[in-house]
Every structure is written in structure tokens, then in C-alpha cells.
Amino acid sequence: MKTFLDCLPCMMSQALRAGRMATDDEKKIKELLDSIGAMMKDIPLENTPPETGDIIYKEVRKITGVDDPYKKIKESNIQEAISLYPELKEIIRKSDNKLLTAIRIAIAGNVIDLGVGKEFNIVEDIRKILKQEFGIFDFNEFVKHLEKANSILYIGDNAGESVFDKILIEELKKPVTYVVRDIPVINDVTYEDAVASGINKVAEIISSGSSAPAVIPELCDENFMEKFNAADMVISKGQGNYEGLSNVERSVFFLLKAKCHVIANDLNVKEDDIVLKGINI
Amino acid sequence: MKTFLDCLPCMMSQALRAGRMATDDEKKIKELLDSIGAMMKDIPLENTPPETGDIIYKEVRKITGVDDPYKKIKESNIQEAISLYPELKEIIRKSDNKLLTAIRIAIAGNVIDLGVGKEFNIVEDIRKILKQEFGIFDFNEFVKHLEKANSILYIGDNAGESVFDKILIEELKKPVTYVVRDIPVINDVTYEDAVASGINKVAEIISSGSSAPAVIPELCDENFMEKFNAADMVISKGQGNYEGLSNVERSVFFLLKAKCHVIANDLNVKEDDIVLKGINI
Numbered sequence: 001m002k003t004f005l006d007c008l009p010c011m012m013s014q015a016l017r018a019g020r021m022a023t024d025d026e027k028k029i030k031e032l033l034d035s036i037g038a039m040m041k042d043i044p045l046e047n048t049p050p051e052t053g054d055i056i057y058k059e060v061r062k063i064t065g066v067d068d069p070y071k072k073i074k075e076s077n078i079q080e081a082i083s084l085y086p087e088l089k090e091i092i093r094k095s096d097n098k099l100l101t102a103i104r105i106a107i108a109g110n111v112i113d114l115g116v117g118k119e120f121n122i123v124e125d126i127r128k129i130l131k132q133e134f135g136i137f138d139f140n141e142f143v144k145h146l147e148k149a150n151s152i153l154y155i156g157d158n159a160g161e162s163v164f165d166k167i168l169i170e171e172l173k174k175p176v177t178y179v180v181r182d183i184p185v186i187n188d189v190t191y192e193d194a195v196a197s198g199i200n201k202v203a204e205i206i207s208s209g210s211s212a213p214a215v216i217p218e219l220c221d222e223n224f225m226e227k228f229n230a231a232d233m234v235i236s237k238g239q240g241n242y243e244g245l246s247n248v249e250r251s252v253f254f255l256l257k258a259k260c261h262v263i264a265n266d267l268n269v270k271e272d273d274i275v276l277k278g279i280n281i
Numbered sequence: 282m283k284t285f286l287d288c289l290p291c292m293m294s295q296a297l298r299a300g301r302m303a304t305d306d307e308k309k310i311k312e313l314l315d316s317i318g319a320m321m322k323d324i325p326l327e328n329t330p331p332e333t334g335d336i337i338y339k340e341v342r343k344i345t346g347v348d349d350p351y352k353k354i355k356e357s358n359i360q361e362a363i364s365l366y367p368e369l370k371e372i373i374r375k376s377d378n379k380l381l382t383a384i385r386i387a388i389a390g391n392v393i394d395l396g397v398g399k400e401f402n403i404v405e406d407i408r409k410i411l412k413q414e415f416g417i418f419d420f421n422e423f424v425k426h427l428e429k430a431n432s433i434l435y436i437g438d439n440a441g442e443s444v445f446d447k448i449l450i451e452e453l454k455k456p457v458t459y460v461v462r463d464i465p466v467i468n469d470v471t472y473e474d475a476v477a478s479g480i481n482k483v484a485e486i487i488s489s490g491s492s493a494p495a496v497i498p499e500l501c502d503e504n505f506m507e508k509f510n511a512a513d514m515v516i517s518k519g520q521g522n523y524e525g526l527s528n529v530e531r532s533v534f535f536l537l538k539a540k541c542h543v544i545a546n547d548l549n550v551k552e553d554d555i556v557l558k559g560i561n562i
Contacts, residue, residue, distance in 0.1 A: 005307065008314050009297055012290035026286065030326060033289050037321030040314055045307070 001243040003047045011043075011056050012036055014115055018060045018186065021069035021114075032063045049262075050214030050240045057185045057213065068184035070159075071112055077112050077160030077187065078196050080122060088167055092132070099146075100139060102171035104130050107255050107274045110157060110238050114187040115213060116259045118274025119274030122160075135258065135273030141281045142253050145233045146172060153231035154203065155179040155215050155245075156189040157238030157256075162197035165237065169202045176203040177227060185213045188240070204236045204244070217248060239263050251280040282524040284333055285543045290418060292324075292337050293317055293395055299341045299467065302350035307401050308436050311345045330543075331495030331521045333395070337495065338466045348435045349465035351395055351440075357392050358441030358468065358530060361403060366441045369448055372411070380427075383452035385411050388536050388555045391519050392446025395468040396494060397540045403441075416539065416554030424562045427453060430513035435484065436460040436496050437470040438519030438525075438537075443478035446518065458485040458508060466494045469521070495521030501556060520544050532561040 014019045015036045019029035036056055043052050061067055088105055095101040108129040111120040146152075154169060154176050156162055169176050178199050181188045181196055189197070194205045209221025215236070217225065227235065234252045242254045242263065258264040265270040296317045300310035304562045317337055324333050342348055357402050369386055376382040387408040392401040427433075435457050437451060438445055459480050462469045470478070475486045490502025496517070500507060509515065515533045517526055523544065535558045539545040545552040 005297055005301075005310055005314065008311075008318075009290050009293035012318075016286055020286075026326070030289075031285055033286065034322035037289075037293075037318035040318030046309060137381050177505055 001048055001247045001263075001266050003043065003045045003049050003052055004077065006262050007044070007049050007052065008040060008043070009091050010260070012208070013117060014053070014186075015056050015060060017114070017117055018057060018069055021073070022060060022064035022066035026070045028064055032060060032148055035059055035063060043220060046052060048214070048216055049243045051216055051219070051244075053210035053240070054185070054210075054216075054219065059213065070187040071184065073114065074159035074187050074193055075196070077158075078163060078193060080107065081112070081160045081163035081197070082272070084122070084126070087164060088126070088164070090187040098169050099132070099143070102168040103139070103142075103255060103276060105165045106161075106237065106272070107167035107276075109161035109258055110255070110257045111259075112158050112160040112187070112236065113259060114158075115240070118259055124146065129257070129274055131200045132274050134276055135269030136267065138253070138276055138278040138281065141278045142276060143251070145251065145278070145281065146174065149174055149232035151234060152176045152233045153179060153227055155162075155208075155234065155241050156194065156199075156235045158187050159189045159193035159197070160187070161237065162189045162194055162199055164199065165200050166202055169199070176191075178203040178205050179208050179215065180205060181211070181213070182207045182209050183211050185211055188213050212244070214244035215226070216244035244268075246279070249280060251278065253278045254280075282329055282527045282544075282547050284324065284330050285326045286326070286334065287543050289321060289324070291541070292333055294398060295334070295467075296337050296341060297396070298398055299338060299350055302344060302354070303341060303345035303347035308356050309345055309433075313341060313479055316340055316344060321410050325429065329497055330491045330497070330524045331501045332500070332525075334495070334501065334521070335466070335491075335493035335494045335497075339492065345352065347377055351396065351468040352465065354395065355440035355468050355474055356477070359444060359474060361391065362393070362444035362478070365403070365407070366444060366448070369407070369445070373448065373452065378438055380424070380452050382411070382418070383449040384536060384557060385413075385447035385555070387442075387445045388538055388557075390442035391467070391538045392540075393439045393441040394519065394540060395439075396521070399540055410538070410555055413555050415557055416550030417556045417558040419433075419470070419534070419557055419559040419562065423551045423557060426456065426514045426532065426559070426562065428536070430455055432512050433457045433514045433516060434460060434512035436515065436517045438478075438522060439468050440470045440474035440478070441468070441471045443475055443480055444519065446517050447479050450480070458512070459484040459486050460489050460496065460505065461486060462492070462494070463488045464492050466492055466522075469494050493525070495519075495525035497525035523548075527560070530561060532559065534562075
């Protein structure tokens, strides 16, 4: 997906939020915004939004000197998600379609996104998403691909959401490789966060090799790309990964909540819709 | 009021909205955002937000070549407001406190603000604001000053809102001078808009002498400043004028709806509160 004009003011807002997470020093944050502003002219609209995000969060790290401004909030989101785990497992146990319920729960976890600046209440959001209609619902194709697959590459998105991913992985009942960001960026899931979420008990964890807040093939390392190309099935979580992967040539299933109007327009759904979309299937 | 860090991404969003009003040419709008971005470093936080707005809307005019991107929408807002005028006059006729009802109606008109990017439905908003509690309510002082005043300077804000201002001016029952922007900026009221709203029938109309989307003493002309200093009572409408005038030394009564969290924080009210605040009274 390309960068839309609306993404540019949003990038400034993201820099402000990340700057505030990293420091209380107003002058430093102003310096950060000045610097991001000066970079605007070097951001082509042909970039995917997370490529631009990569540039911006690098600048946040450089100017504030803080490598992981979201560290504490990520830990607390993971702990909150873990505390909900037994109840969510019980919801799945009682449900008629365990796989679909697990998909809904994994999408519900996608509200834990500190990039988009929307407030969320995870318990309420789960309740809503368990009953919500899908904007796009390629569930039958998902099941067909899953039945045939012997290897699944599952691309994670946010820390905390990763606990909900574990729940879906447990229902896939196939060998899964879980992909994390190479270094901390926004509240995206890293190796350390994935382990704290218990993913290591249900999947192999690998890095995308990229610092971008999404999987963007051009920025990922060879090891990842080999696995990406070879996997029988790819499941991609969240907006950022959709932005980075929506134009690839292989089949991918995207699970996300459309949290901004730009993504919603691109997907031809309404803002806040939940989406299970397969491409090249 | 100073510029807050939150104002900077908001300025980018405003430039995007104004750019889109002026042209469909995506490249031109990108050029505009690049240019606004590059200017960030020259915008000190000590500026009032409308001083920064002045710089930004000058750039909109320069890059798009369109002097009044909001012209059509201003005309349509004025027409819609005029169509409501008889009904609003009837509401005042029936009300126990005609002055207070007219103040509420004048504040309701302040939702017609295309700078802040909030959606509004003028009929619904009037209904709500006629019953809404005030966040700040210096009504008694307002009445005291009004009773003693022989000259009132009434600083307008937006086109369309100006029709609602006319209704309040009719209830003030004192000689009023109505202040408009010198040239079109956002959807702010100009001389032409004020006449289209019928203000010329109830007040003398003068320009602030400034192109900024607010009255900022340093940017206004001498004629205006003389009248500003000499008036027995000054009534100021809207956020922009509050931002520009909140630190002046003379008495001013501000009538506004707090449409963004930065203003709400500065006023110590909640977002969307309605405000009748006097300073130096």
C-alpha cells in the first residue's frame, strides 16, 4: 500500500506520541518534530506507510536517545493480556467454531496498537469483536489453505496482541513460525515480547530482520524472505503488515481491525471493521 | 495562548484540508505539506497558534494559487444559517432569558469551524447547546459590563456563525462594531461574508487589518487597535480569537466552544464544553 497524503500529518502525530513516551523534555520533542517536518520532502508517496514509519522511529531513537520508549507499556499490555488468557481459552472451549472464535480473539488483540493513537479497552473490545460482523470474511479459503498447510508463517504485530496470537496458534494445530520485529519500534512485538507472551511454547520465533514497524519485503533479511516464500501459508496480523505486504505475489491471509480511514478506504471496508482477507488465494 | 506541541501535527492536518479544498492536484498538496514541514523549525512555541496559522494559510494560498479555498462552503454555511434565523428568533422570543439564549445561540454557531476538522450538524448542535451546561459561566459579569457599555466591539470568527452573531447583537441593544478578517482565511468571516449575513443592518463592520485566522494585537492595524482599546466592552468569538487575545491587558469576554483538547486544557474545561469567560473584569 502506498503512503496517502493523510499519512503525513499522522506521521507527525506519531512522532509526537513516541517523543512524549521517550522524554518529558519539550525542547527535544520540538526538535524531533522540526526534524520530521524537514524530512517530509524526502518521503515519496510511493513508499509504503511503514517504510516512512521506519524513518520516523529511527529519528525518535536518534533525537531522544531512547531505544524503546514503549518498553513499560508493552510489558503491562502483555501482563494484562496474559491475565485474560484463561477466560479467553474458556470462551473458545465453549464455542461452536473454535477456529473462528480464535481468529476473532486474535483480531481483537489488534486493538493494542499505540501507533494509531486510538484509545482502547481490551476487555470491551474483545466482547464487541466476538460478535461483530466482518467487513471482509475469507474464512472458507482460510480453512482450505490451513487444511493443506504443513508450515505456517505467522507475522506478529503488537506486544500484548501476541498473547492473543498464541491462542490462535494453538487452534491452528499446525507447525507455526512466528515473526517478530528485529528491534523495538512503537509497541510492536519483539523476540523478548514474544517469549514473555509464551509464543515460544507454541511456535518457533524468528526476526524479520527489519527495524520497520511492519514486514516490508525489501527491508527484510534473506533468512526471513526464504521462509516467507517457502511457507505453505502466511498469516499476517495488523495494519502495518498489510501496508507492507498488500502487493506481494504470494498468498497471504490478513487479520486486522481497520483502525484508520486510509486503510479502511484501501480495503473498501468501514473504519473499525474487522477483516479476514486473503490475497492471491 | 502559546503554541503547544500538539498544535504542530494539527497544523499539518489543517494544511492538508485547506490544500484539498483548493485543488485536486495531489502533487501540489504534497508540495504544500513538504513546505509546511520544512517551516516547522521556524515556528517557535512562543507564537500564538493563529500566528502559525497565518504563516500556514499564506503558504496554502501561495502554493495552490487559490486565495479563498473555502469560498463556496462559506456561502452555503451562511445560507443555511440564514434559513434557521426565523426559527432561532422564535426560540429567543419564547425564552425567559433572551440575552442568555442569544449567547447560547451565538456559541452554537461557533461549531461552524472548518479549521479544527470536527464534523458538525448545525441543527443538532444548536439543540444540544441550548440546554448544555457551561464549563465557564461569567454571565453576571457579562450583564454588568453590558449595562454600563455605550460601545461594544464584537470580534467575529467564522462565516455562517456570523448569522448567529447577528442574533446576539440584536439582543445586546447597544451600538456594536463587528470585526472581520482582512482577507479570506479558512472559513473565517470577512467583510463580504458579514454583509451576506446581514451584520451591516445591526452593526458597523470593520477589518482587523490582519490576514491571520484570529485577532492578534501585534498583527492588527492601528485603526482596529484604537477601537479595541477604546471600546467599553469587547466580545470575542471562537477559539482563534481566544488564542490571540487570552493574554491582553484589557477586559474581554470570550464566547466559544472548546473544540480541541489543547484549548480545553488551557481553559481548564472539558473538550466540547461551552464557555462564557471574562478576563480582567
